[in-house]
Amino acid sequence: TKWVYSFGDGKADGTADMRNLLGGKGANLAEMSNLGLPVPSGFTITTEVCTEYLENNETYPDTLAAQVDAAIADIEVSVGGGFGSADKPLLVSVRSGARASMPGMMDTVLNLGLNDETVKGLEAQSGDKRFAYDSYRRFIQMYSDVVLGVDHYHFEELLEILKEENGYHLDTDLSADDWENLVGQYKEKVQEELGRPFPQDVQDQLWGAIGAVFSSWTNQRAITYRRLHDIPASWGTAVNVQAMVFGNMGDDSATGVAFTRDPSTGQKIFYGEFLVNAQGEDVVAGIRTPQNLTKQSRLDAGSEAPSMEEVFPDVFAQLVEVYKKLEAHYRDMQDIEFTVQQGKLWMLQTRSGKRTAKAALKIAIDMVNEGLIDKNEAIKRIDPASLDQLLHPTLDPAAERNVIARGLPASPGAASGQIVFNSDEAETLAGEGKSVILVRVETSPEDIHGMHAAKGILTSRGGMTSHAAVVARGMGRACVSGAGSLNIDYKNETLSVLGETYKKGETVTIDGGSGEVMHGAVDMIMPELSGEFGELMSWADEIRRMKVRANAETPLDAETARKFGAEGVGLCRTEHMFFDAERIVSVRQMILAETSEERREALAKLLPYQRGDFIELFRIMAGLPVTIRLLDPPLHEFLPKTDEEIDELAEALGAEPAKLRHRALQLHEFNPMLGHRGCRLGISFPEIYEMQARAILEAAAEVSKELGDTVIPEIMIPLVATDRELEILKDKIKAVASAIHDETGKDIEYLIGTMIELPRAALRAGDIAREAEFFSFGTNDLTQTTYGISRDDSGSFLEDYVGQGIYETDPFVSLDQEGVGELVQIAADRGRETRADIKLGICGEHGGDPSSIDFCERVGLDYVSCSPYRVPIARLAAAQAAL
Ligand code: PEP
Numbered sequence: 001t002k003w004v005y006s007f008g009d010g011k012a013d014g015t016a017d018m019r020n021l022l023g024g025k026g027a028n029l030a031e032m033s034n035l036g037l038p039v040p041s042g043f044t045i046t047t048e049v050c051t052e053y054l055e056n057n058e059t060y061p062d063t064l065a066a067q068v069d070a071a072i073a074d075i076e077v078s079v080g081g082g083f084g085s086a087d088k089p090l091l092v093s094v095r096s097g098a099r100a101s102m103p104g105m106m107d108t109v110l111n112l113g114l115n116d117e118t119v120k121g122l123e124a125q126s127g128d129k130r131f132a133y134d135s136y137r138r139f140i141q142m143y144s145d146v147v148l149g150v151d152h153y154h155f156e157e158l159l160e161i162l163k164e165e166n167g168y169h170l171d172t173d174l175s176a177d178d179w180e181n182l183v184g185q186y187k188e189k190v191q192e193e194l195g196r197p198f199p200q201d202v203q204d205q206l207w208g209a210i211g212a213v214f215s216s217w218t219n220q221r222a223i224t225y226r227r228l229h230d231i232p233a234s235w236g237t238a239v240n241v242q243a244m245v246f247g248n249m250g251d252d253s254a255t256g257v258a259f260t261r262d263p264s265t266g267q268k269i270f271y272g273e274f275l276v277n278a279q280g281e282d283v284v285a286g287i288r289t290p291q292n293l294t295k296q297s298r299l300d301a302g303s304e305a306p307s308m309e310e311v312f313p314d315v316f317a318q319l320v321e322v323y324k325k326l327e328a329h330y331r332d333m334q335d336i337e338f339t340v341q342q343g344k345l346w347m348l349q350t351r352s353g354k355r356t357a358k359a360a361l362k363i364a365i366d367m368v369n370e371g372l373i374d375k376n377e378a379i380k381r382i383d384p385a386s387l388d389q390l391l392h393p394t395l396d397p398a399a400e401r402n403v404i405a406r407g408l409p410a411s412p413g414a415a416s417g418q419i420v421f422n423s424d425e426a427e428t429l430a431g432e433g434k435s436v437i438l439v440r441v442e443t444s445p446e447d448i449h450g451m452h453a454a455k456g457i458l459t460s461r462g463g464m465t466s467h468a469a470v471v472a473r474g475m476g477r478a479c480v481s482g483a484g485s486l487n488i489d490y491k492n493e494t495l496s497v498l499g500e501t502y503k504k505g506e507t508v509t510i511d512g513g514s515g516e517v518m519h520g521a522v523d524m525i526m527p528e529l530s531g532e533f534g535e536l537m538s539w540a541d542e543i544r545r546m547k548v549r550a551n552a553e554t555p556l557d558a559e560t561a562r563k564f565g566a567e568g569v570g571l572c573r574t575e576h577m578f579f580d581a582e583r584i585v586s587v588r589q590m591i592l593a594e595t596s597e598e599r600r601e602a603l604a605k606l607l608p609y610q611r612g613d614f615i616e617l618f619r620i621m622a623g624l625p626v627t628i629r630l631l632d633p634p635l636h637e638f639l640p641k642t643d644e645e646i647d648e649l650a651e652a653l654g655a656e657p658a659k660l661r662h663r664a665l666q667l668h669e670f671n672p673m674l675g676h677r678g679c680r681l682g683i684s685f686p687e688i689y690e691m692q693a694r695a696i697l698e699a700a701a702e703v704s705k706e707l708g709d710t711v712i713p714e715i716m717i718p719l720v721a722t723d724r725e726l727e728i729l730k731d732k733i734k735a736v737a738s739a740i741h742d743e744t745g746k747d748i749e750y751l752i753g754t755m756i757e758l759p760r761a762a763l764r765a766g767d768i769a770r771e772a773e774f775f776s777f778g779t780n781d782l783t784q785t786t787y788g789i790s791r792d793d794s795g796s797f798l799e800d801y802v803g804q805g806i807y808e809t810d811p812f813v814s815l816d817q818e819g820v821g822e823l824v825q826i827a828a829d830r831g832r833e834t835r836a837d838i839k840l841g842i843c844g845e846h847g848g849d850p851s852s853i854d855f856c857e858r859v860g861l862d863y864v865s866c867s868p869y870r871v872p873i874a875r876l877a878a879a880q881a882a883l
């Protein structure tokens with residue numbers, strides 16, 4: 001087996017696409033060598049060796065040593081030195097390099113190959129004794145720490161003592177002899193700590209370092225990093241051994257990092273920093289202030305320190321050529337590291353550069369215009385979820401923040417405002433032009449107006465599909481939900497956390513993208529829907545097959561959705577239309593009614609409101625389909641709760657408070673989410689659905705007449721488990737339609753369909769499709785009922801489940817494709833078997849989640865529906881899914 005891949009001198013054994021075997025760094029070093037760029041010669045020991053080493057009790061494959069020897073010999077020839085040679089010593093770096101970049105997580109050793117003899121050779125070669133002994137002491141310290149387990153501080157202490165005794169302040173105050181002296185002390189320290197000397201044999205040094213890098217794959221830091229970034233432990237790391245080049249060999253030496261375009265704006269400018277007479281780690285460590293690369297960026301920054309373009313014009317020109325070549329070759333923005341040793345440029349690394357969403361968009365579009373990539377590639381390169389950054393205000397990354405709590409990142413965007421504890425007050429203060437953050441233990445439909453008035457919503461209870469989260473996303477309000485450490489006291493209107501108490505009116509900031517809650521106001525950056533955004537969206541639209549609709553019920557949401565490119569409404573939750581102060585009395589009367597007549601009386605008052613709602617919705621969505629779901633919520637959401645509310649209602653209805661209280665108790669449920677909701681309401685109280693059907697059909701007729709264009713509403717029945725439920729309710733709706741026909745002489749077109757949101761409905765979709773003209777997957781309820789976990793209060797243990805890897809992610813956020821997904825697939829297949837042209841969509845929260853959207857494409861759904869602010873994300877994700 002080939003375990004070792006050499007590179008350098010314009011050729012390499014490996015290539016860029018061998019990153020699984022060579023790691024990212026090794027693969028790109030090979031590729032740069034193949035491109036003829038100046039790369040210090042070296043070799044990569046493959047990730048397979050790492051796996052073997054860790055599996056076989058830290059032993060290597062038999063043939064590895066011979067391959068390493070041969071590769072070292074190649075480097076010796078290339079650089080004209082000898083590993084361990086006293087007059088022309090070859091020094092090497094030993095670095096890790098996994099498939100995915102894991103910055104700073106694993107170990108590195110520099111200057112390897114120095115000992116009491118070779119240090120003299122380095123002195124002779126560089127003509128600089130100070131440099132030679134400084135390098136040697138750095139090596140002893142680094143190697144001892146990484147390989148031998150002798151901690152840094154032992155050495156730092158010795159350096160401090162030496163400085164103090166001599167009255168030195170800076171490392172640069174030390175003379176060559178001081179460094180030599182210190183090297184002696186360092187070696188004694190190692191002997192003292194380990195009972196054996198610092199290894200002088202360069203082969204021992206090399207194998208010690210290789211073993212340490214492989215072992216660092218399983219150190220705690222690396223394990224944690226992998227868990228946070230979903231990197232499998234089985235990948236292993238490669239080891240890169242490479243001839244050292246020195247950026248600290250005098251004033252004609254330097255080291256730097258650069259991006260081929262600006263990673264924060266995407267602008268096509270060469271962007272980066274460098275330091276004269278320094279080693280790579282010095283730039284990263286931030287000890288000295290680095291200088292600009294180009295003269296222009298120096299001028300823009302108003303800096304006096306000369307740029308690389310000015311100090312090293314020739315090397316700079318060479319670097320410019322290299323970066324252009326790299327970008328053209330990789331066809332992506334590169335993040336590069338380089339060193340200049342005594343006037344000669346060396347490339348140490350290249351990789352795709354990390355960038356902001358804004359930069360990603362600009363770079364992708366520019367690269368299409370430059371002919372570097374095609375539109376499909378541009379579409380693939382943008383992370384759909386990152387578009388959120390462009391649609392909402394975000395916290396200024398440079399701003400200071402005082403984090404007091406963390407919850408779930410329930411709805412993106414950042415918001416600052418005064419805290420208030422009830423929705424009426426939120427509305428009043430917002431009406432006075434104040435910014436408010438509505439703070440609730442959890443929200444209910446009664447809070448809609450307060451949520452709407454607030455800039456952001458903060459709750460201490462509830463998950464990613466809790467009421468607060470769903471509604472906030474729909475409205476585009478920032479929301480942090482389930483911040484369990486908050487103690488909310490409604491009575492005193494205070495919020496306590498970490499021993500501090502915040503009163504009503506104090507300012508907090510929430511970041512719905514990270515879940516952070518901060519005290520005080522934090523600076524923000526406002527969104528900018530630039531032309532590039534629109535351009536990318538139009539490319540996505542050309543590619544995607546699935547349609548994208550929005551979940552919307554208010555005119556504002558519907559308008560926002562259309563602005564973001566929604567192609568209709570996939571879910572209008574009618575219960576959200578009933579909480580308006582003007583209507584709530586009639587709604588409560590309808591719910592509490594003991595007789596059908598009483599109920600009809602209440603419904604008659606609601607009918608004109610509902611019809612008005614739908615007229616507005618149809619007008620905004622003119623020419624597009626609108627799916628209206630009949631009443632779904634648990635009854636208790638409408639019930640008056642406090643004595644005051646009951647008294648008020650009794651007075652409004654002219655009823656006995658005691659009687660009302662009794663009726664409310666009768667309707668109380670222990671498990672409302674699984675109780676009297678959805679089509680069960682329609683079955684028990686058919687008058688409700690009849691009123692809604694009438695409102696929908698009359699509104700459709702009116703808007704059709706007005707626009708001269710047929711509005712075809714899609715009437716959707718929720719929480720169906722059996723075909724019989726649908727059959728009964730469908731008959732009622734048809735009866736309403738024919739009554740309207742008798743009254744007006746007009747036929748109104750409409751579709752009747754159902755949500756598939758219970759496992760039984762998915763399994764019996766074949767029967768249900770006989771009645772239903774469309775299915776919309778309600779994956780919120782389907783997830784809840786398939787797992788048997790509550791959407792409202794699973795927050796308390798979900799974190800443990802995700803943390804322990806029992807669930808890969810929160811199944812309410814990203815569809816469980818294996819389990820819940822299988823039910824979706826079954827229902828789609830069985831539905832299509834019965835009715836070949838059945839229209840299929842999804843309207844659960846997963847309709848806006850990119851990986852779930854990919855799943856929907858594979859099942860062949862006709863559309864996804866999501867909250868308005870996620871429409872652009874879904875358009876892009878649907879395009880990616882189609883590629
Ligand atoms: C669902 O259950 O997925 C759904 C869209 O309906 P709701 O969230 O209103 O229950």
Ligand code: MG
Pocket residue numbers: 718757778780781
């Ligand atoms: Mg549902």
